[in-house]
Amino acid sequence: MNRLVTLARETVQQGALPGQSRADLDGLRQSALATLEAHGFPDSRSEAFRYSRSKRLENMAFADAPGAVVEGATAMEAYLSPIRIPGAWSMVFVDGHYHAACSTPAVGDGLLCQNMTGFLEDKRNDYLPFPMEADDHGWMQANQACFSDGVVIMAEAGCRLEQPLQIIHVSTRAAAPVYVRNHIHMGADSHIDILESWLDISSSATLVNAVTDIQLDDHASLNIVRLDEDDRILANRLAHQRIHAGTHSTYRQHTFHLGGSLLRQETHIQLQQHASCSTEGLFMTRDRQESGHQLLIEHKAPDASSQVRYHGLADQASRGIFQGRILVGSHADRTVADMQSKNLLLSDQAEIDAMPQLEIHADDVRCAHGVSIGQLDETAIFYLESRGIARPEAVRLLMAGFANSMTDPIVHHGLRTHVRARLAVHLQFAPESFGLKP
């Protein structure tokens, strides 16, 4: 038995997890644990994990070392302030537990915005927002069994939030794996912009596993930007998003993996009639980092559209993985789908595995996909040199531009500006340097 499964069993058996006093929820946790114990975590025999080194996480050691001990809200705020969006609502989680003193949950007519633990402890709620599906893999079972907290957002019909909501997760110590569970239900015609910021200030390797269930009702729209802020090589994060996009709804997701040891984003979207989704992402890896993007978009009904666009930059001995699959059902006529993955290999040791896949069972569709893996364009380097910019700077500028162009499609002005500024810091450019109209 591997260490993570043992830890999961101990955690569930202690009976101190949120909502565990409720028999129904405890039953869900116990059943997920049993499945995990029976089947374990997926390995390279599973297509979705074929290129991943995630197996090594199963026996990772969790140090008891205290790591960065952050006492009180003021000390924590010192870490948070550089990555905060001014004026945004915020929910802060430290090592998987809600930090109320640093949070300003969103307030609005018809809006519930609460941490998961608080939601489950509220006796008025008998709703259990934890759908599981038959093909859920071990990481999701572990999450179901062990989640400690997360965000619950329920927007009633017509609820539109002006200011974005920033959800910040900070890892400060590596005492145990962290399981985060989020639930978002967007009522008809509601709208929210969310930025998820992930930060690691610990001193040894950490593991975070997050599952987010999202339901979009008719004409709802949700924009989620995920930004892995830190460039340390201690963080291991696996995320799984499940999105049910109702008729005429719009879902946009932008993922920026700027560092971390092993980052993995799985996204499963089901589109109903006239729904549209765009999933875009950037990864920049170096050392022995791994960034994986695994995507399944199902067109379940006619007239839906999906757009997928990923940019990858892999340096040194790092690895980038893009597995995108668009499945167009037999009744999903007039589907429009486009999937593009552009990658730059910056070293001989780096590896990029890019697999776009279209599976089409309908006749009347417009679908396209494309993948490129290459080096920086020498003509572009010469162009910049011929403008007086020396080669090292030209290379840096081209890489920055390649990365930065993934911020263009972020719809919310404040989020776009914030991500650009953070990206500039990460790329060691002055924050204003890209000069693109915000």
Next chain:
Amino acid sequence: MLNIQDLHVSVEDKAILKGINLQVAAGEVHAIMGPNGSGKSTLSHVLAGRPGYEVTAGSIQWQGQDLLAMSIEDRARSGIFLAFQYPVEIPGVSNIYLLKAALNAARRHRGLNEIDAMDFLGTVKEKIRSLNLDESFLYRGVNEGFSGGEKKRNEILQMAILEPLLCILDETDSGLDIDALKIVAEGVNALRSSDRSFLMVTHYQRLLDYIRPDHVHVLAHGRIIRSGGPELALELEAQGYGWINSPDAGA
């Protein structure tokens, strides 16, 4: 200012230029004309320092220096500007960032301070209006999604900001409609001065209707086979390049 002596250039062991001699003095406008494949673009790329071109013989003196020993960026910083036939798109890097980075690189080279941000913006906005480009161009990715004509005007904008000493226009007229051609020509003419020289590489005579050259050279089979005044361009227009029928014609 520029002195090219017996320049031989090969690309992948194939001789393209076979003994070019050309002198450009300050303030002069030279047109290099010739049929496709004559080596016109090779000449402009060699001057800018593009990799992949091997100089097998000859020399190029630029302001008393050995140009061929200079790096690409130092050529640019010392005042050589190549307006590309096919300007490159660089998504994610704004036009204004590139303009400023290029200008400051040249200023540092001359021992000047970096330009004041407000002065710079003022200058850029003035130049961009004169080229009939929208201000929003400044904040878009370099050449990203620009039309052919917009890309060429953007090259002229860069030239106007950088104020080079030698402007090399590589087939700048190709792909331009007559209105765009006029705007580009006006931009070039506005830059003409007694200390700035131009080398215009072109297949067609029509650009020369708008930018009147002092000297016209016909390049064919890797050599300049005729030189003359502006009237030579008209003669070529009337006769075409058909009379250049063998590698030794006029040599």
